Amino acid sequence: MTGLRERKKAETRAALGWAAIHLTAERGYDNVRVEDIAEAAGVSPRTFNNYFSSKAEAIASRHLDRSLRTAAALRERPADEPLWVALAQAALDQFTRGPEVEAMPSPDHARWVAGVRTMLAEPALQGERLRATALAEAELAAAVAERTGTDLATDMYPRLVAAAASAAVVVAMQHYLDSADPPAPIERLITDAFTQVAAGLPAPPR
Amino acid sequence: MTGLRERKKAETRAALGWAAIHLTAERGYDNVRVEDIAEAAGVSPRTFNNYFSSKAEAIASRHLDRSLRTAAALRERPADEPLWVALAQAALDQFTRGPEVEAMPSPDHARWVAGVRTMLAEPALQGERLRATALAEAELAAAVAERTGTDLATDMYPRLVAAAASAAVVVAMQHYLDSADPPAPIERLITDAFTQVAAGLPAPPR
């Protein structure tokens, strides 16, 4: 039941998050006032804080949404698929670039990437992104518990798995961003990271 | 070369961090003003922001210091010790309770624990703590790279190991805090978590 109410709410939220990211990537974190974001989203400044409790939270909101989808994706993998294969696939699903990214005009693409980089360097943002990651991790742990028939309350197992999977994605992303061009394809990095983790990260031969 | 200057600086920093934690655990996060913390540490409000760029950062500072010590501890483990044993030991080292904790009067011990719990629930704090964890993780990754002869720039391995080890500690801590009394001993939880991670977190038999 997707009432008009819910849809509008979701739209406003998305608009605010999107505007926050764009403005920040363009001008830098503290050259963007909440007022600007609200205006760009066509909403009053006061309303901004009905959706997000801080500027940082707004900017991290898309990261949160994306991260949360991994748990949902895991739940939809076939039940007989081996756990770590399912996890890797669920993670990979989140990295197929959507149409809104593909459609982005590439003239200022370099500027955009640079903007995102400095944005991610902002301390206030890092905390908020990590918080989002942690929240998604909890959700993922619940999904893992269901799938493996373990108990969140008594077993560390599901949380460990969720944390390890999350770490694999984060590290892969980090390598992707750090690597000079041409960057290694993100899919390969993620797959590789999951393989290593599932193997217990044995010390490499010297 | 421990000049008076450095010592005083370290003392002020510690006093501020300590005061921030105590006051917050007692009164709750937003019943503590920066002014109060500064006063408790015997320093002007303005000086507070010379040491920390936010109230949250001050509260998380001890967590940061502690987390950073894990990397240092790893560097001091014998070089011929297997990696995962060394990691587990380095982590365990950080959980031997110091004298200042042991000396704490236990009458209001329950109040203290409750205070800490609500403190950790504060969103603004969570982000800052996670940021500290991430920073320590980077340090740990460097130490792992040294020890294993891998390259931070080209191999995901050291970062994956650091992230997995960090996750093991975090999950163990989480279980420790969530578990009803009598809590399982933290040492066992940590050891257990590391064992599982090093085994590749295989799916449990149903």
Add this chain to the structure above:
DNA sequence: GACCTTCTTGCGTGACACGCATATTTGCGC
């Protein structure tokens, strides 16, 4: 003991998060 560096402090400013009261919009039963 003079000099330079580093740290502390007070003041002022712009921004922010949020409580509260009011106006507006939406959904729903009739």
Add this chain to the structure above:
DNA sequence: GCGCAAATATGCGTGTCACGCAAGAAGGTC
């Protein structure tokens, strides 16, 4: 259609907060 109750948007006021700047105090060096 119609009107009412709930949800949402907005405007205003307030208490903090982070930090730039400049002057003063203390530490370290020769």
